[in-house]
Amino acid sequence: MTRRNGRFRTALTVVTVWSALAGAALLGAAPASGAQGTAGTEIAPGVNYTELDIPAAKGVAHAHVLSVDLRDPRVRVDLLYPGAVASRAPVSRLADSRHAVAAVNGDFFNITETQHPGVEATGATVGPAIASGHTLKASVPNGQRFGPALPPGTTTEDVLGVGVDRRARLGSLALDGSVRSDEGKWPLGGLNQYALPEGSIGAFTSDWGSVSRLRATCGTDTDRAAPCSTDTYEVTVEHGRVVSAAGTPGSGAIAPGTTVLVGREAGAQQLRKLSAGERVAVRHRLVNEDSGIPYRFAVGGYPMLVDGEPLPGLDNTTSAVRTAVGFSDGGRRLLLLALDGAPEFRSGLTIAEVTATMRQLGSRDAFSLDGGGSTTMVARQPGADTVSVLNHPSGGAERPVPNGIGVFSRG
Incomplete structure (x- = not known):
């Protein structure tokens, strides 16, 4: 033995x-x-x-x-x-x-940031995540993932999970969300993820943690190592109203009932239209594109x-x-x-x-x-x-x- x-x-x-x-x-x-x-x-x-x-x-x-x-x-x-x-x-x-x-x-995750000096690696995963039926995050763009090259035909939205029917299955979870105010309705491009699509707005909730949100505005949809965006804006929405804004993404814990919106390029320009005290409704969900059965748990990676x-x-x-x-x-x-x-x-x-x-x-x-x-x-x-x-x-x-x-x- x-x-x-x-x-x-x-x-x-x-x-x-x-x-x-x-x-x-x-x-x-x-x-x-x-x-x-x-x-x-x-x-x-x-x-x-x-x-x-x-x-x-x-x-x-x-x-x-x-x-x-x-x-x-x-x-x-x-x-x-x-x-x-x-x-x-x-x-x-x-x-x-x-x-x-x-x-x-x-799942694979944002383990290092050698390409972006001064930017903190978040430790956040590449793909979507659902725990005990609760949506934690959505996926980063394909070009922003860490890990080996994806097999042809797969994406960062791919998951394996178990549904409410207690059956394991492969699937794909896409983010469906929006930001609505008197200034208009804009699509949501990210949820608690370390990289946002170019020109988009991402939502960060209390599930994110206290790590800096700056990494979300670095790289491009096709090049993880590309420089960070120079056109960013952040708005904090507390119980449905704008309470503060900043020119660059910040850090620190996010209280329950609060959403921090981070925009880059066109997304930043849209967020600049919001004023203190203005009502803002943020909606987000992950859509199972392969089955109508909700996931009880889901983890990112890629199918083989x-x-x-x-x-x-x-x-x-x-x-x-x-x-x-x-x-x-x-x-x-x-x-x-x-x-x-x-x-x-x-x-x-x-x-x-x-x-x-x-x-x-x-x-x-x-x-x-x-x-x-x-x-x-x-x-x-x-x-x-x-x-x-x-x-x-x-x-x-x-x-x-x-x-x-x-x-x-x-x-």
Whole structure:
């Protein structure tokens, strides 16, 4: 036996037929050719954990896998986040703060701002986010995203989530919103996001946090590194009336019932028309463009596998440590995968390889989450009150992240 992160596991040997995961570990999963896994461990009712080795082009990758049975009424999943969009915390802390039995990291995020000296990185995610049915944010323009290049046909609006019907599904969430006053009605271009479309107005609420809103006016729709806009304006609306204005975006916590409107270029010019005391109505919602079923939780990333078929154009050259999520059985079974970042496994998998792995594990649809130093899987060991990290993060310790997928199980 070898000891890994405080728990015992059976040492693995790469073979050509994988049988263990066809059993209790991943109930109903198809055997994956070229990999072998340990017998599964029940983390909690409806939640099983196992490990497997995956032969890949650049060496063997080691994966940690959670199988979540959404048919079990005791089981649910939700978005974990630190209480603000522009904030980060380790996955273990996010899980323990909500008493989750297991979790993985979530969406790609604004991790650095080397191209914009003096501008604070926000830590906010790229894509839309919904937690416990509450809309937290919308997506940034495609050209403003952090992370690897998007596969052809995908956008920053793509999400994976679970609907109010308790079924996992892929979808796309677009922002639908407006700013209305006596001066007119203008479309809303952003909601609690670190980058606004050129010429637009964005809304920031108490969900944003206290981080500076300046980053929202930097870059362009096609170039994240482009200079910050020199034509900006900010208006604070409190309980439906304008209470203050400023020539540049500010920082600080936003009180409940207050909305800060940030405009750039044409959006700034529109906001300058508003006067102190003027009534302003701000409306926003995320529209599910693929289904009429509301999401209970949703996280950004990008799809890799749709209806059992890999998306065309998936990268098959760049190997890395990855996090992925998939589902099967009509969205009733969720599969969470995190690769190990220990030195002997750090070569990882390409996006094409991790897609093939998710398909071999039985997923009909699969979605890529943030990887590299962000990849983290945690779970609560039997008898423990807190979670422990199951994989080795490639940076040597957990990286603080803005959100994750939490797994909850009663009993």
